[in-house]
Each structure stands twice: as structure tokens, then as C-alpha cells.
Amino acid sequence: MALKGFSMYSAFPLVRQFIPGTTASSLNEARLASIEFGGEVHAYCVAYLPQEFDEMMTCATHITFNSIRQYEQFKPRLQANPKKISAAIRINPEFSEVETDLYNPCIPGSRLGMTADKFGATLPEGIEGLHSHTLCEKDSYALERTFEAIEQNFSHLLKQIKWLNLGGGHLLTKIGYDHDHLIGMIKNIYDKYPNIEEIILEPGSAFAWQTGYLVSTVLDIIESGGKEIAVLDSSISAHMPDCIEMPYIASIIGAKISDEGNYTYKVGGLTCLAGDQMGPYVFEKPLLMGDTIVFEDMMHYTMVKTTTFNGVNLPNIGIWKEDNTFQLVKSFGYEEYKSRL
Numbered sequence: 001m002a003l004k005g006f007s008m009y010s011a012f013p014l015v016r017q018f019i020p021g022t023t024a025s026s027l028n029e030a031r032l033a034s035i036e037f038g039g040e041v042h043a044y045c046v047a048y049l050p051q052e053f054d055e056m057m058t059c060a061t062h063i064t065f066n067s068i069r070q071y072e073q074f075k076p077r078l079q080a081n082p083k084k085i086s087a088a089i090r091i092n093p094e095f096s097e098v099e100t101d102l103y104n105p106c107i108p109g110s111r112l113g114m115t116a117d118k119f120g121a122t123l124p125e126g127i128e129g130l131h132s133h134t135l136c137e138k139d140s141y142a143l144e145r146t147f148e149a150i151e152q153n154f155s156h157l158l159k160q161i162k163w164l165n166l167g168g169g170h171l172l173t174k175i176g177y178d179h180d181h182l183i184g185m186i187k188n189i190y191d192k193y194p195n196i197e198e199i200i201l202e203p204g205s206a207f208a209w210q211t212g213y214l215v216s217t218v219l220d221i222i223e224s225g226g227k228e229i230a231v232l233d234s235s236i237s238a239h240m241p242d243c244i245e246m247p248y249i250a251s252i253i254g255a256k257i258s259d260e261g262n263y264t265y266k267v268g269g270l271t272c273l274a275g276d277q278m279g280p281y282v283f284e285k286p287l288l289m290g291d292t293i294v295f296e297d298m299m300h301y302t303m304v305k306t307t308t309f310n311g312v313n314l315p316n317i318g319i320w321k322e323d324n325t326f327q328l329v330k331s332f333g334y335e336e337y338k339s340r341l
């Protein structure tokens, strides 16, 4: 399970019954993974911080590097480490079916993973795995097409690895997901590449797909430009930022996403951001002040974006004074990260 999508550790004992490990995208996530989940901890960070790498090695069982340069930088420390950690490089197969650029790791100019032209005939010494992540809420057929693209450019490297991580974005829990097709496809890869001992999938969303509610209350109803807006005690910007980023309109129980009906409202947030609103929705009856509005599917990504996304520490807060001294007021670490979950 990729913790970047869902890291509510109070649910780990349930999830742990079904899977052997987690994926972490920062030291905070790796610590949470090793302390609260256990099992395999697959780290993949866009870049590792030198001052955090020793601790990262104590938490992780597998470490994927985003570039050969990062691998070369940390290789001496990896090789000197008494604990065996298997290392990989993330590839960019330059093929992705993700429609939204914000979520597409293969857009031109992407910083995520290395394209085939950056590799030589052989993998850097010590690299045992390859990692590819190009999907988002996709089925096994999209994975199959993606693997064909990987094979086109990286087949010589596929013959050199012990493990292949096919990333996340597999919506395994969506009704209609063809699990038999996925299993058949994975078996074909094992048959074709006998050197590959382990194929890893690291979905996040799938674990919490269509779960979780955000409950809010109508505080005011404003008529503006002939339309009605229900002002809530929550905020799209502060509590559902992925709705603005993606953008997508979250479902509300008892309402349809539409502007055609008798009781049509947008819902607006408590912040002063003009765009902190969503909809329109058609409700079954007129909204009244004090009504409860329940947003659905609020668990995966929504929750991590309002706690600490990717487990990446918030910046320090301090005061830079006129005499050019800096007074550190607050810094953030694992305890702050964990306490928000």
C-alpha cells in the first residue's frame, strides 16, 4: 500500500492482514511504515536528503532512486550498510494513459524516472530492480499496454533485474476490475523473464476507494447571480484540496452533480478564496441553515493532502531579523506528521 494515498495508521492492523508491506515516499512515511505496519518497506523518493538517508536505510527493505545520479550519490552508504537493502531505479517509459497532466508522470519535461536514452547497455552496478509508475485509477488492460511500452524501450534491462515494481494506480477494488486478467498478465511476465523473482504492485487509492465521509453543516445560503450557494463549515480548499487540483466534484449523499433541477446549489467553503466552492448539485429538497452535508469518498488522497502530503515535512517557521539573525520558532518532524493522522 502506497502511504502517500492513504496513511491512516489506525487502519493498518486491518490492511496488514492482506498485504506484505508498504511504499513510503519520505522518511516520515518510511518510519510510520516500519513502526506501525512492519513487513517490507519500499522507499521511493523523488530525491533523498543526505541527512535522512541513514535512518531511511534502517526503515526500508527496498530503495528506489529517481535518477542514476542519486543512486551514485548514496551507493557508498548503501554498500557500507550492514543491512542488505535492494536498490532500484525508477524508469520513465514515456507512455501513460493518464488524462490529467497533474497526475501524469510521463508528460514531456517530467522529473519522475529516467527515460531509456539515459541508460547504457547494462544497469549500474548494484541495481537489482526497476520501478515504473504511470497509472492513476486504471485497470489491468492499461497496465498491459504500459508493460508493452516498457518492453519496447527497456527489454534489455528487464533481463537484468531481480524485481520489477509496477507502481500504483491499479484500481483493484473498483467493481469490474478484471483480477484474472491481471494475474494472467503477471504470470506471463514471470514466464518471459525468468530472472525476475518478484513483481510488486503498490496501489494507494485502491485500499480506500469509495470510503470515508466528510460531514459538514450549512451555515448560510447566499443568492448570487441568480444562483444559490450553501456556505458550509468546511472548505474545499482547506479540506478537499484535491477537488480543486484535479479538478473534480466530490459526491454528496442525497444530491446529484447537475445544474438541472428545482433545488440547485453550489457549496462554498469558509475560506476567503473565491474559488473555494464546488458544484452545482441538485438536492431533493431546499437546503436550510443547519442542514448536514455529507461528502463521500473522502479517504484516499483527500485525507493525506490535509494532513501531510507524501509525509514531506512542512517548512520551518522562523523570524529573520533586521540584524540578520534567524530565530527558529518551529520545525516539523515525525511526531508532528504522525499526530496529524
Ligand SMILES: Cc1ncc(COP(=O)(O)O)c(C=O)c1O
Residues within 6 Å of the ligand: 002, 004, 005, 023, 044, 133, 135, 136, 137, 167, 168, 169, 170, 202, 203, 204, 205, 206
Ligand atoms: C510512485 C508511486 N507509487 C504508488 C502510487 C500510488 O498510486 P495510487 O494511489 O493511484 O494507486 C503513487 C501515486 O502517486 C506513486 O507516485
